[in-house]
Amino acid sequence: MSNTPLIASDQPLTESLRRTLDAVLEIIIPAEPARGMPSAREVAVFRYLQDHASDYWRLLATQLDELDASAFRQFAQHFADLSLDERMRVAHVMRNTNPGFLRRLALETVTCYYQDDRVMVAVGMEPRPPAPKGQEAYAGDFSLVEPVIARGAIWRRTE
Amino acid sequence: MADAQYNKRVDVLIIGAGASGAAVAWSLAETGMHILCIEQGDWVNPLNYPSTQRDWEMAGQRNYAISPNVRKLKADYPINDEESPIAIANFNAVGGSTILYSAHFPRFHPSDFRVRSLDGVADDWPISYFDLEPFFALNDQNIGVAGHPGDPALPPHTPTMSPVPLGTMGETMARAFNQLGWHWWPSDTAIITRDHEGREACANIGSCNVGCPKGAKSSADVSYWPVALRAGVKLRTNCRVREITVGPDGMATGATYYDDLGVEHHQAAEMVIVACNGVGTPRLLLNSKSPRFPDGIANSSGLVGKNLMLHPWGNVQGLFDHPVDRFGPEGSCMLSQQFYETDASRGFVRGYNMQITRGRGPVLTARAALWRGELPWGANHHTVFEKLYNRTINLGICVEDLPEECNQVTLDPKLTDSNGIPSPKISYRLSENSRRMLNHGLARGVEAMEAAGAIRTDTVGPIRMAGWHLLGTARMGADPRTSVVNEWGRSHDVKNLFVVDGSVFVTSGGVNPTTTIQAVALYIADQIKKRLANLFD
Numbered sequence A: 001m002s003n004t005p006l007i008a009s010d011q012p013l014t015e016s017l018r019r020t021l022d023a024v025l026e027i028i029i030p031a032e033p034a035r036g037m038p039s040a041r042e043v044a045v046f047r048y049l050q051d052h053a054s055d056y057w058r059l060l061a062t063q064l065d066e067l068d069a070s071a072f073r074q075f076a077q078h079f080a081d082l083s084l085d086e087r088m089r090v091a092h093v094m095r096n097t098n099p100g101f102l103r104r105l106a107l108e109t110v111t112c113y114y115q116d117d118r119v120m121v122a123v124g125m126e127p128r129p130p131a132p133k134g135q136e137a138y139a140g141d142f143s144l145v146e147p148v149i150a151r152g153a154i155w156r157r158t159e
Numbered sequence B: 001m002a003d004a005q006y007n008k009r010v011d012v013l014i015i016g017a018g019a020s021g022a023a024v025a026w027s028l029a030e031t032g033m034h035i036l037c038i039e040q041g042d043w044v045n046p047l048n049y050p051s052t053q054r055d056w057e058m059a060g061q062r063n064y065a066i067s068p069n070v071r072k073l074k075a076d077y078p079i080n081d082e083e084s085p086i087a088i089a090n091f092n093a094v095g096g097s098t099i100l101y102s103a104h105f106p107r108f109h110p111s112d113f114r115v116r117s118l119d120g121v122a123d124d125w126p127i128s129y130f131d132l133e134p135f136f137a138l139n140d141q142n143i144g145v146a147g148h149p150g151d152p153a154l155p156p157h158t159p160t161m162s163p164v165p166l167g168t169m170g171e172t173m174a175r176a177f178n179q180l181g182w183h184w185w186p187s188d189t190a191i192i193t194r195d196h197e198g199r200e201a202c203a204n205i206g207s208c209n210v211g212c213p214k215g216a217k218s219s220a221d222v223s224y225w226p227v228a229l230r231a232g233v234k235l236r237t238n239c240r241v242r243e244i245t246v247g248p249d250g251m252a253t254g255a256t257y258y259d260d261l262g263v264e265h266h267q268a269a270e271m272v273i274v275a276c277n278g279v280g281t282p283r284l285l286l287n288s289k290s291p292r293f294p295d296g297i298a299n300s301s302g303l304v305g306k307n308l309m310l311h312p313w314g315n316v317q318g319l320f321d322h323p324v325d326r327f328g329p330e331g332s333c334m335l336s337q338q339f340y341e342t343d344a345s346r347g348f349v350r351g352y353n354m355q356i357t358r359g360r361g362p363v364l365t366a367r368a369a370l371w372r373g374e375l376p377w378g379a380n381h382h383t384v385f386e387k388l389y390n391r392t393i394n395l396g397i398c399v400e401d402l403p404e405e406c407n408q409v410t411l412d413p414k415l416t417d418s419n420g421i422p423s424p425k426i427s428y429r430l431s432e433n434s435r436r437m438l439n440h441g442l443a444r445g446v447e448a449m450e451a452a453g454a455i456r457t458d459t460v461g462p463i464r465m466a467g468w469h470l471l472g473t474a475r476m477g478a479d480p481r482t483s484v485v486n487e488w489g490r491s492h493d494v495k496n497l498f499v500v501d502g503s504v505f506v507t508s509g510g511v512n513p514t515t516t517i518q519a520v521a522l523y524i525a526d527q528i529k530k531r532l533a534n535l536f537d
Ligand SMILES: Cc1cc2nc3c(=O)[nH]c(=O)nc-3n(C[C@H](O)[C@H](O)[C@H](O)COP(=O)(O)OP(=O)(O)OC[C@H]3O[C@@H](n4cnc5c(N)ncnc54)[C@H](O)[C@@H]3O)c2cc1C
Pocket: B015, B016, B017, B018, B019, B020, B021, B038, B039, B040, B041, B066, B075, B089, B090, B091, B092, B093, B094, B095, B096, B097, B098, B099, B100, B101, B102, B103, B104, B105, B209, B239, B240, B241, B242, B275, B276, B277, B278, B280, B281, B284, B331, B468, B469, B470, B501, B502, B512, B513, B514, B515, B517
């Protein structure tokens, strides 16, 4: 059997479309070094889409092409070559004409982003699944019930 | 194995291995009877629970989604809930819906059993809180219930171990309730806070609603089943019961079921106990049609499937300008029952419970905020996220739903499960009383959040995906014309057929029902044991 995929959308993105994807990821979540936050282009969104959003993944190339075409119409340049501000403006137009594509991309992006080790650490978590270690939890001050006790029983008598 | 040997007559056939089926199996085991439980789901391996994986927040939305219509696993049966503003939530496995439950474990109040006498609505139960009291205590002892003794909203009782953490979140709300002069209390929680019966204490993993990988949450698979199996009860998994069969004398003869491969079998039994929950039980009874019972077994009253109660649910989310911790069991911490008992001046009868729950993890926080259009793209993303993450507290409103015959489970004329068995259809509308109560609860929830210092509150209710308490569809009562089972769970029509799950509830109370479901199941099992000599008379 040939190893050539039967449909083009099974192919990884071309280099140029990867650049477009990275460029859009960067405007969804840019880096903020002061907080230790990487940009979304630095986390494995591409891989995540492949593994977890196969329905969407199949449409990605066409949609990124459309985004790039839109950049060309507005600025006569590839999307990836635009400034952050210009990219935002192109995306804004596309959010009106084709809202589903970018809304879904943003949702999948934050989903992947907030599972990344660096991001988890930056938001104050350990980069691991919750189990088996769990968390140290602060028990709290149970003497706060005193005023409730002082008001006495409130259950309704039936007999 | 030859079918005859495999399906050899047993003394007791229990259908459904969830909260109630497990409790009954455990209790009856001491009789030495041959007891078999048939369950359509399988054992769940705690090591596969989402919280053992990196993408635990999203994994929880797939195979552990609360709707069977979303999960679509082999054990699931589809439910047509399009004619209901509230969709049905369950889990089908050994342990039943307790695999996903929050383990928030407040008891019904004495007044919940005397609704007609006290408030002139619905009906009184044929049993009282005090009849159930020893079984509440027994259940607490068996499964391990954490809590703080002395709650003035209930008759005195003592949880078996110290409460789950309040955290700074709980303290924040406790101070708010104190400021308002309202009742609050650390919740009774079916989670062990110290090692118990071979299980290790809770480690505050947090995501209890997608299964507890530690076995600290007292779901029925880790609490009752291991003990019941050791005591000799047999459990047959991946087998779905199609119908309860009857003999010429009108007594139940057993059940017809499909095994894992879809092969049909008949399991003969002296006595059948149904524990399939408030939707699965009426579905099975209605599917058990015969010339003798053309409208379904145990249905001479016409009430099988009727009076479905769902606890319409509201939520108030408070957003704070400072971090509030979210470590600890996610769905159980503390409650307020300030508005639980009837006060006619509020414009409705009966009342509701307020349940404080912890905020979400980072992924679900970001997704929800993005969905609402609140989390921006670009430079501001991180600032906004910081203001949302670890800064929310939730307050759930659990409204007492009163029974109405128009709210019901019937059989869908078209929809079936993978074995071709007709699926349940839910027809439900919110009563005016429930709506008023919910609105009252949402307004009081906002008041509580504001007292706690919330800078913003968001309310929602009734929440659609919140039909997790399934009650009333085979109600108990002394009169065969107005109830399906008698005061100790036996069908009025078929004297060797019992129902032990939340279907038998006459009213719904205003709290999560499972401690009461298990107390009722243990009570019925006790009645069975006491009456063994003349059980079918
Ligand atoms: C997300 C969620 C959160 C919840 N949180 C709480 C909470 O905090 N506190 C609380 O008190 N309650 C809570 N509940 C409700 C609680 O889980 C139920 O009240 C309890 O599990 C009901 O017990 P049961 O025995 O009636 O039914 P279940 O536990 O649902 O068990 C019924 C069993 O019967 C099996 N079955 C059904 N039909 C058939 C058939 N035809 N053949 C074979 N087997 C069958 C099912 O597979 C299932 O395993 C929650 C539920 C959900 C879904």
